[in-house]
Amino acid sequence: MWSRRQSRLKTLACGVEELRCRRREREAALRKARREQQLVSKRLLREDAPEEAGGQSAPVLLGEAEVQQILRLAQRGTDEKEREKALVSLRRGLQHPETQQTFIRLEGSVRTLVGLLTSNRALLQLEAARCLHELSHSEQSAVAQACLPATSYLLTYLSGHSPDFIELCLYTLGNLIVESEAVRKQLLAQGVVPALAACIQSPHVAVLEALGYALSQLLQAKEAPEIIPSLLDSSLPQHMLRLMQPGPKLNLGVAVEFTWCLHYIICSQVNNAVLLTLGALPTLATLLLDLAGAVQRADDEGLELLACPVLRCLSNLLTEVPVEAMGEQMELRDERVVAALFILLQFFLQKQPTLLPEGLWLLNNLTGAYSSVQRCRKGSGLLPAVVARALALLFAQNTGSF
Known part of the structure; x- marks a missing residue:
């Protein structure tokens, strides 16, 4: 009788284990789908442009000749106001997917935009950055690829003095990171982690939230295992934890972004002992x-x-702590x-x-x-x-x- 019961239990156990395996596979597929969906999430700061408050922000379809004319005016207009106005027109046009395609097909268009981004005119720089931001939000990977020459300048400007401009650069980089492997490789070679570590000491909430977004996009990329060791060696983790401390200075948006960053670091299991020590x-x-x-x-x-x-x-960090060390966590x-x-x-x-x-x-x-x-x-x-x-x-x- 015992042997028969034992046999029945064994069969049932196999059935339960099979169900568990199927469930794990299904959950893994769901997690992968969610992760991929989050990887292509992008953010747009279009509402930050004051000119669009009057309801004149509808996307404008521009033909090749119109784009060329606008670029000529932006580059060689009679005065700065005319050049700025041309860039505003270009930005509105770049909200249209077909205009984006027209723009990147034109020889020298991105080079012209990068030239305006690096000019010594603050208003022209800002409008050029907004044009790049519109391009970075495109759903077409070729558009992000075309923005590659601008990434090194966007990274450099993170050390600037204008919080609005830094915020715009961070969101643009975050959008490009998610779309282009070439962008990620170039940013890693140019020292993106030290640049982000410098940004996290900003006193401006909008900059910190944008930083958390850009960093979370980077930490979800397939290159994350290469990035995380240098990140853990930087000052980023301790500042992230500081910004997650409850109190009157806690900002919900900032805390959300950096807690997700922490989640991606923990899931990588590269060196969670550093986080426990901190x-x-x-x-x-x-x-x-x-x-x-x-x-x-x-x-x-x-x-x-x-x-x-x-x-x-x-939940994940608890699995990293040896049982004998639990008592240290009061x-x-x-x-x-x-x-x-x-x-x-x-x-x-x-x-x-x-x-x-x-x-x-x-x-x-x-x-x-x-x-x-x-x-x-x-x-x-x-x-x-x-x-x-x-x-x-x-x-x-x-x-x-x-």
């Missing part, structure tokens, strides 16, 4: 507590944007961390059920290492109730997909 776990734990506090204050606008990367970072021994997680889980049940797997994943990793989970479970009936509801909801969402 105090990444306590910083993330404190941020988790702050997020739970925001929920309780009903101050939850945009919360899920930060909660998702925080939960992922914590914040994670505190029952408040587990309580904060369940406050967030309860919130996600109501408003953001798609984030439930992230919270349950963190709970799984916490349960494997900390007795605080057991103490929290004994002290309150909230924990098992919330988990049961979360699991039931997840099961309902996934019925028929296993």
Whole structure:
């Protein structure tokens, strides 16, 4: 009788393992699809142009002759105002995909634009940079490739004094990084990591958010394993963690960008010991507590944007810490961390059920290492109730997909 039961259990185990393998494969495919979708995400600062406030920002289709005429005026106009006006017309035209194609086909067009970008006239520089930004937002890879000669200048201007211009350069670089392997290789050869490390000390929130975007695009590229060692050797990680510290100076947009950057670094598993040494776990734990506090204050606008990367970072970093070293992380021994997680889980049940797997994943990793989970479970009936509801909801969402 025992041998028969043992045989049945063995068969069932194989079936369960097969289902798990299929699920892992499906989840890997979904993660890959999400990653690729995020890789081609681009941002546009078109609304920053004051001339377009009057509603005159509709894309204009320009023919080859018109583009040539505009470039001549921008290059050799009678005065700076006329040249600037020509560049504004070009920028509006470059919002149209067909004008973009016409522009890059014209011999010397990009060279002319780069010449204006490097001129000693600030207004012309700004408009030329805006034209390049429009090109960088194109969905056609050939357009990004055509912008290659401008990247070294955009990188150089990151050390400038105008926050608006630096922000524009960062978003343009971020858009080009995602589209062109040649751009990424050139930027790496020209020292993109030190240039970004210098930017992170900027006091301007808009610059920091743009920097986080450009850096996250770089960290998602296939060259990321080559980039991350030099990044970890720079001052970037410690400044990233500083900008994620809860407090009155915390900016949600900046924190979101750099927490995603941290997530990509952790997932690379190049050298997560550096992050642990810099105090990444306590910083993330404190941020988790702050997020739970925001929920309780009903101050939850945009919360899920930060909660998702925080939960992922914590979950992944926990697997990097040896069990015997767990006691050194005082914040994670505190029952408040587990309580904060369940406050967030309860919130996600109501408003953001798609984030439930992230919270349950963190709970799984916490349960494997900390007795605080057991103490929290004994002290309150909230924990098992919330988990049961979360699991039931997840099961309902996934019925028929296993």
